Amino acid sequence: MSEVKKLFEANRTYASQFSQGQLPIPPARKVAVLTCMDARIDPLRALGADLGDIHVIRNAGGRVTEDAIRSLVISEQLLGTQEILVLHHTDCGMLTFRNEDLYDKISRRLGPDSAKAASNIDFLPFTDLEQSVRDDVETLRNSPLIPSDVLVYGAVYDVHTGEVIPVS
Numbered sequence: 001m002s003e004v005k006k007l008f009e010a011n012r013t014y015a016s017q018f019s020q021g022q023l024p025i026p027p028a029r030k031v032a033v034l035t036c037m038d039a040r041i042d043p044l045r046a047l048g049a050d051l052g053d054i055h056v057i058r059n060a061g062g063r064v065t066e067d068a069i070r071s072l073v074i075s076e077q078l079l080g081t082q083e084i085l086v087l088h089h090t091d092c093g094m095l096t097f098r099n100e101d102l103y104d105k106i107s108r109r110l111g112p113d114s115a116k117a118a119s120n121i122d123f124l125p126f127t128d129l130e131q132s133v134r135d136d137v138e139t140l141r142n143s144p145l146i147p148s149d150v151l152v153y154g155a156v157y158d159v160h161t162g163e164v165i166p167v168s
């Protein structure tokens, strides 16, 4: 059986016990977290948040991209969030490659048309974890789409200890 089919099957149990179907759309704690898609991070549990408490925006690396900003603007302007946490993490896959490595792989595996399409993409890998947090916090603080009264925090999640360590 495909894994997705197993996930659907598991959901039947989840739904049969589900009791939080009446939550409002705006997140109760008025916080948006931008973090990595890494399978080892459970943002709600790691931050002591419940269903309905916070927005979690995820992508590879937890980087500030045009699409992350799109979600953050909707989160703030339409759904009332007032604080943002940029949360990158130790042992991130984004520390393990450069754009050129991925361009080469795509070229070899998918051919020239794909290589050309990929060449327009910055996959946003990084070499310095804390600096990547500082860069993304700075980008948000300087964005004309993020109001100056929205507080932007940065932190690193340690996948080995579960700790969240603020980055200043």
Ligand SMILES: [Zn+2]
Binding pocket: 036, 037, 038, 060, 061, 062, 089, 091, 092, 093, 094
């Ligand atoms: Zn990651």
